[in-house]
Amino acid sequence: MIAVTGATGNIGRTLVTTLAAGGAKVIAISRGDKEIQVPDGVEHRTADLGDLGSLSTALAGADTLFLLITGAQLVSGPDPDEVLATAAAAGVRKVVFLSSQGAATRPGSDAYARTLAFENALARTDLEWTVLRPSGFFTNTYAWIEPVRTRRTVPAPFGDVGLPVVDPADIAAVAAAALTEPGHAGRTYTLTGPAVITPREQTAALSAALGEPLHFHELTRAEARTGMLRFMPESVADHTLTILGEPTGAEQQVSGDIAAVLGRPATDYATWATRTAAAYR
Incomplete structure (x- = not known):
């Protein structure tokens, strides 16, 4: 049985659906602070990675785990060795860990210290593991929904800096392969789109998809930081802005x-x- 943490997120939700469609028995794990609808046959359990007791209970019966840390867990929480020991004690034998490209490109950064600590802890275990290091997500541009709907405007910093x-659906597809297929043990995959694209170019692609013009409004770093602090820790926001502006x-x-x-190209933004x-x- 496969347990998926972060089951309400952009990656986890798609991963749960993909695994269930492939016939896997799936436990969808979330903190319970968002409504969740799961496919038939999928069991939803509530747990918080900050509470190892709840995690142990949620993992009962699972032998495979998709592990994702987010929010406050990116900078604090139980020691990674303890988290993995809890998973192993519950019966988990394989872990696919969602890391970040920044763990490799900025290993000295406080923003990625905990992510890198999980990678290193995995390497010390007897678990079968795979690490996924994605770049930024297309879905980060969901932050543009409200200004696009109301003002036909895209506000973003560093308009001509590309990454x-x-x-995220491609990340989920790779995760599903690593969770269910042989040949991925001990591997670390860097997951990017098929091309470098700037925020201004993303705006043009979104405009074409909508069939109407959009105005690109370049934010200052300070303006962008204020927005990011609404949903991410300060250190993560600061280092995210550094990557966006000075990759x-x-x-x-x-x-x-x-x-x-996957045997196919990565999906492009358009x-x-x-x-x-x-x-x-």
């Missing part, structure tokens, strides 16, 4: 790992914008 951002060469490099695992255009109308 190879990625479709390293490695952070702008397109990876072929999605194509290698395709994603067409698929999700209704959300912006």
Whole structure:
């Protein structure tokens, strides 16, 4: 049985559906602070990674785990060795961990210290593990929904700085492969989109998907930071802005790992914008 943490998120929700459609027995785990609808046959359990007792209970019967840390867990919480020991004691033998590209490109950063600590803790265990290191998500542009709907405007910083951002559905597809197929043990995959794209170019792609013009409004770093602090820790916001505005060469490099695992190219932003255009109308 496969347990999926973060089951209400952009990746976890799609992963649960993908695994269930493939015939896997799935436990969808969430903190219980959002409404969740799961496919037939999927069991929903409530747990918080900050509470190892609740995690142990939620993992009962699972031998495989998709592990995602988010929010406050990105900077604090139980020791990663304890989290993994709890999973192993519950019967888990395989873990696919959602890390971040920043764990490799900025290993000295406080924002990625805990993520990297989980990677290192996994390597010390006897568990079968796979690490996924995605770049930024296409779905980060869901932050544009309200201004696009109400003002036909896209507000974003660093309008002409590009990154190879990625479709969360592609991340979920790679995770599903690593969870259910052989050949991924001990592997670390860097997951990016098929090309570098700037916020201004994303605006153009979204405009084309909607069939109407959109205005790009470039935010200052300070303005963007204020918005980010509404939903992420300060250190994560600051380092995210550094990546967005001053990416390293490695952070702008397109990876072929999605194509290698899935046997198809990574999804481009224009395709994603067409698929999700209704959300912006």
